Amino acid sequence: MKRFIITLAFASALTTVNAQVKNEKNTKTEYNKWSIELGGGVNKPQRPMTSGYFTSTPSPYVVDLGARYMFNNKFGLKADFGYNSFTGKNNSIDFDTKYYRADIQAVANLGRIMNFETWTNTIGILGHAGFGLAQLEDENSAVKDRMGNFIAGITGQIKLTNRIVLTGDFTTILNAKQDHNFDAASVNNGRGFSGILFNGTVGLTVYLGKNEKHADWVIDNGNEIDDLKKRIDDIETSMLDTDKDGVADYLDEEPNTVSGVMVNTKGKAIDLNNNNVPDELESYLVKTYGSNTDKSPIVGNNELIKNLINGGYVCTYFDFGKSTPTNVSTEGIDFILNYLRNNPTATVDIIGHADEIGKSAYNDKLAASRANSVKDVLVKAKVNPSRLNIVAAGEDTSVEKDSDAARKLVRKVTFRVK
Structure with missing residues (x-):
């Protein structure tokens, strides 16, 4: 019968959880949408280059700065600015040109689209592509070549915290109507998207906003799933039987019953004569210590x-x-209280205990506070305070610190009568 009741309660709790999740299904998830992106690295101008002019592979350096806004956890827009430096290396003819660009790009959160959350919560990928304007300048001449560009790339993400992400990006830029070569030494006769430039950068993304998570890491229905898991965990916790009396904690009205004694359906030790001693324990003491003439040795x-x-x-x-x-x-x-009333000359030490969680100084204070709380109850029951002595035992290290169930057993006040 007991198993049937527990099973029925568990099924009822699961039904309640399911109903609550459905009711919350349309709840709006709050998350941050803005971010600032900064990166630096290397580049390689592929073409057009004049014969005898070339850069090292790869060539320093690149700086990118951008601001991104996500409409949801999958798609967004970003505006970014870039700076490239091109100089001759090794056996190249000397040159020194600079490349500036500004672009608007669409962003796709490929990590969410491809359900990365099924195997990782710290690695992500963003794809980005768009159009913009650029200008090539020669430090040794008056060349200022303005052009349009198409840009596309992929950004790997490693989440360090909910606010900061380490990124690695590879981007390809195609320049349209590029009139001069990247070295600015000659005119480019190509048409259309004739310029090709590769950039590789490493950087940081900083998320802005008051919410805990950014759209990059929000999972569809993630809050509902987390909430469901929490409720299931709560149910499992309530089904524990901390005092091992056969009654689950959520039904147990006496969760710290003396080990081994018989309990009723509410988990309370059976005490038919109401003397505050469980009948089973009393029977043992009578048998072990009582005399044949004692009707109630306890x-x-x-x-x-x-x-x-x-x-x-x-x-x-x-x-x-x-x-x-x-x-x-x-x-x-x-x-x-009954003992002190029946023994008016007796005194008692009220001994406060605490578990090991927290600092020792705090636990010592908490143990004393618990003992004083019990003393206050006894004083209000008209026990002379001179008969009550406070002892702060502090932390009880007799149980496993990592066990929630075990720690419940040492958050207590015990007594020592004299």
Whole structure:
């Protein structure tokens, strides 16, 4: 029956998740659209070049600066400016020319189009192509050759952070109506797109905007998928049985039951005589320590109760980073209150504990705060404060630090009666 109830609850939770995802399907995804691009590298003017004039392969240098706007996570536009320097190398006749250009280009996010997200979240590819104007200038003459150009290239991306991307770009530029050769030493007699120039650069892209992600890295329906995964993770977490009593945490009203004792369907230790000692544990103590004439050795034997308390069976638990006891773990305070009322000369150490997450100084303070919180409850129940001693035990290192379930067991207050 228990398995059937848990299975039914799990199926119901999944149905709720599915409905919520459908309701949010049309929610607009917010992401950044603007970016600034800067790159530098090398070039190679292919043609036209005058006989006896040539550059090294490759030849420095190139500088590119651009601004890009993405309409969505696949397509956008960018405006960019470029500067190339051409000089003679090795056995070439000396020359020194400069090439300036300005272009408007369409951009396609090939990484999203080809679903790179199925295998990587840090590598992307952009394709770009467009038209612009250019001018070739000779440093040793008055040549200023104005021309149109067609530009196309591909840009590889490696995401360093959500704001900065390392890029590598290879671009081809075709010049139309280029009247002079790249070396400016002679006139170009070609027509149409006769000039060919190759650029290779490495650079950085900086994303602008207030949102966490840029369009380059936003996945279609990505938020819904992430949200679904989170909800499934939450369901799996709620299905855990931290105290191993056979009742899932989300149904367990007493998530820190003493190990091995019998519980009811709500995960609470069975205590038919309401003496705050689980019946199964009480039965064991009666059998082990009680006499044949004792009808209720747990109630009448203060030494056994004292050993029970000092052995750590009575405690109060806290949520992460909190100093207020959880609603389902106040039974430990009730037990101590009853003991102190039945033993008016007894005193008790209230010992605060914390897990290892965070700085030690903070955890020491949190442990003391938890102990003081329990003390305040007992004082309000009219226990003389002089009978209550605060002990800040600080971090409890007895469990695995990386285990969420285990850390729940050490976020507590225990007691030591005297």
